Amino acid sequence: MKMINKKDEILLNVPEIQELMKLTQDMWKMGWDERNGGNISYLLKEENIIPYLSEAYPKRQMVLDFKVELLKNQYLLVTASGEYFRNIIMDPLATLGIIRISEDGNFAEIVWGFEGEGKPTSELSSHLMSHEARLAEDPEHRVIMHTHATNLIAMTFTHVLSEKEMSSTLWKMCTECIVVFPEGVGILPWMIPGTDEIGIETASKMKDFRLVVWPHHGIFGSGATLNEAFGLIETAEKAAEIYMLVKSHPAGIMQEITDQQLIDLAKAFNVKPNPLFLS
Structure with missing residues (x-):
């Protein structure tokens, strides 16, 4: 890690920033975030971050291509455009930053980080729109996470791209899947x-799903915490890995969890599976 001044050192020890630094390193080691692939944004609670932000920090203003009224005056920790997840833990001041959405929702002000004239992820529109969509469904929502989960990408080449059929397949690969993402x-x-177009479409899906697959590219996940969003993607990725292993086996699928068993499982864990995805 580069030499840093005292005020940055204090801010870097904020639990949310420490957690993000460690998690991005884990995601890179899992092979999900090659080169500058992947991005994360984290809605920070004002009371957790304001005490550490100084008026002395230089500020830069970005005009947004779209208005984000539900996020006005909100602070977000965001990964930087063009930077590598593997480098975040070594150089967080260049690879991370905090932005504040303006009162009118038309601007984002960089209030910390993005050293060297860096800027937020190029997927910022998808993140901000998805935050708005998820907050409308869940006031506890905080995190949007985009990553190139290997087996989920592979699955989009070998499986029909139907929400019903892919959801059903993933549910049947691991017993806990229908409990973790019943929608x-x-x-x-x-x-x-x-x-902006992919941001609009992703946000539209986020009204009904916490996981949105971008075929041949990756996945968007959401959650109230970094662990929750990561765990959601991790569970779906494990199911996709099992599917790809089964798919490549000469015997193929010889037995599987039935729809009735999925219904019984959901009832036992008190979750409501998407009724459109079960026979």
Whole structure:
């Protein structure tokens, strides 16, 4: 890690920032975030961050291409555009930053980090729109996480791209899947990343799903905490890995969890599975 001054050292020890630094290192080691792949944004509670932010920090203002009214005056910890997850733990001041959304929702002000004229992830539109969509469904929501989970990407080449069928397949690969994401997974058509268009479509899916698959690219996950969002993706990725192993086996699938067993499982754990995805 580079030499840092006292005020930055204090801020870097804020639990949310420490947690993000460690988690991104784990995600890189898992092979999900090669090069500059992947991005995370974390809605910070004002009372947890304001005491550490100094008016002495230089500020830069960014005009947003879209208005985010539900996020006005909110602070977000965001990974930087073009930076590598593997480097975050070594150089957090260049690879992370905190932005504040303006009162009118038209601007983002960089209040810390993004050293060397860096800027937030190129997927910022998808993140901000998805935060708004999830907050409308869950006031405890805090995290949007995009990663290139290997087996989920592979699955989009070998499995029909149907939300019902992919959700059902994932549920049947691991017993706990229907408990962890009973609503299933949303799926977009292939789209160019980093655009407002994919942000709009992702946010639309986030109204119904906490996991949204970008075919041949990766997945967006959400949660109230970093651990929750990561655990959600991790569970779906494990199910996709099992599917890919089974898919490649000469015998194929010889037996599986039935729809009735999934219904019984959901009832036992008091969750409500998406009724459209069960026979």
